[in-house]
Amino acid sequence: MLWLLAAPARATHIVGGELDMQYQNGDNYRLTLTLYFDAINGSSGALDNDATAGIFERGTNRHIRNLTLPLTQNAFVPYTSVACTIGSLSTRKLTYSSFLNLPAGEFNSPNGYYVAVERCCRNGVISNIVAPGDAAQTYYLEFPAVVRNGQPLRNSTPRIFPPLSDYACVGELFYFDFGGQDADGDSLVYDMITPLNGHANTVDPRPTQPLSAPYSTVTWLGGLSQTNQMPGSPTLSVGRQSGRLTVRPTRQGLFVFGVRCSEYRRGVKIGETRRDFQLLVIACPRNQAPAMVVRPPGPGRTAYQPGRDTLHLLAGQNRCLSLSFTDPDPTSQLQLELRAVNFPQAMVPTPTIRQGTVRGPGVPDTITSTVCFPECFNSRGRVFLLDIIVADNGCSLPKRDTVRVAFTAQAPPNQPPTLALLSPPTRFPLSARVGDVVQLDLEGLDVDLDAVSLELTGRGFTPASVGAQLAVVSTAPGRTVARLTWRVDCRAVARGLHEFEVVAAANPCQERQTSTVLVIPVQVDYRNAAPVLTSSFPPAAADPAAPPVVVRLPLGGVYDATLAGRDADLDNLTLTAAGANFDLAAMGMSMRSTNGAGSAAGTFRWQATCDAVYRGPLDVTFTLVDATCAPVPQQRVVRFEVQPPVVPDFLPPNVFTPNADSLNDYFELTNLPPDFCASRFASVKIFSRWGNEVYRSTNRSFRWNGKGVSEGVYYYLVEYTDERKFRGTVTVLPR
The missing domain is CATH 2.60.40 (Immunoglobulin-like)
Structure with missing residues (x-):
């Protein structure tokens, strides 16, 4: 539900918040302000309907434009554990958001840009800064130019900082994950930063015109600083790469702190965003840690000693660990977690019991669970480390006990499969001609009765590219028979020798095993004699470079010729005629052919017409083609010309x-x-x-x-x- 109330001149309410800008499409982005509002100590009159963001150029602080961000969401931030809820801590998350257009012609400064929203005032009960009720917050974000070296530079700020809704206990270690994700895959670096105060104040808590940097910071109380923002041992810190907050508070109170997340692309900083937040520290009831005991496989075994023992899980033996966990506190709810340290988490088996309650009416004092490693679990000689963790439901955060188990695990011994030809040929390579069918049966065997598959490849070629395939004929435990079938066609002619490779493969315990490669060489024999073309045309010149023979006719004359083709390989022959850039029929020509296996015949006729005169010399190519893998076409070119009439001497009478x-x-x-x-x-x-x-x-x-x-x-x-x-x-x- 959105709260639409006018803000008073002064209201203390700010817990913290941050700015976020996400690329949408084209030149469009979405700018979002997240403001965390103290629902216990804050004034409800400070719930603004909108916020005003100012956009400035870095370096020059030139004001570019303002953007109004309307309130789009108003929701409570949930506790990590609802059971730990206290009446003195309740936080609202207010979201203000709008689209923002950043055209390349305007936002191209190499200095980059920043966005700022200013609002007063912070909680008056904050314990670590001077005059907290008079302190404001400046929400601040930096982003790069949208073009670099003439190319678009698309960037979204990191989406960081899950909202902190929990409290900390004096003397107890407190931790919280403030890490985030970046849509562009940029590197993120975190550090502690003094919160910004800015220009807003009790007189002007919500400036209508955002002002540029520099922005003043809050003033720490004596003994506190940017690196020591609240009393603690250790003091509050954030993991530089992880964004994980850690502190063991030494004093009760409400403490404000600041975290900065810087964004790097290819080693160059391109932006940053900040969050201010506050952490409530209270005196909590004493919570004792739970206890975990791990026992190796077998009856009567003593408890595993971390750092001293290494378990060896052998094939064919008991591979189950016994896990016993308890808690001194009454009616304690316990959670069991198994976390891989130096091997994939997906390999971790599931325990029989993962949660339960101890020391309550009708429930045991100790829970016993079992985790069994399957036969195929194999550490391959390495020592694996597994953290077995039990956590209670204590407030504000659970206490844990961890037993780190070092172990090795062996998979059952297994023999690779074997491969052989059924009815092998007497000699290799096999000989085949185009049109032949090569067919061989192969048998893969596995003495461990593992499922066997047969795989076909080729040396320097793929079997499918020449039409060869390997198909399963029959299967049984530990045995597979497959048939190699290859109908040899023209695709095999160019290579000649084809070496097929076949292996038998098994996959015991998801570990691939293969037989020795079986090579099947097949030599494709191919020979082709060129066909012979004869005709009744005048003989051609012996020199291939000589002009073609010429047939001349007077206008209206008719010329007939016959052609014949022969092929010693009895390949199908095709006899054709084609004009050089002209249609035969248009020039009074025709060609009739009879084609067949090993022979072809044709009859050519030409009647000299004026169209042939206009066209000039007519070159006709007669082609005989044999239908085979590597044809050797035979051609004959004949030139046809119309002979002009004899012109007598013109001797007119006078x-x-x-x-x-x-x-x-x-x-x-x-x-x-x-x-x-x-x-x-x-x-x-x-x-x-x-x-x-x-x-x-x-x-x-x-x-x-x-x-x-x-x-x-x-x-x-x-x-x-x-x-x-x-x-x-x-x-x-x-x-």
């Missing part, structure tokens, strides 16, 4: 006598160049000496009789469709 004497009565051009595809007779025109057209015809067999014109010289123009022109004169003599 005079005629239109006098109807049947002698030279007409002007005609009988020896004009012949029509050839795109070059065809278009027209003839005759003009007078003054340029007047006197005759026109589109018939190449024209006859001009000179009718209607006077004697004299005339000019003629003959035009062809390809724009060729012939000019001349003709004289009309008197009739």
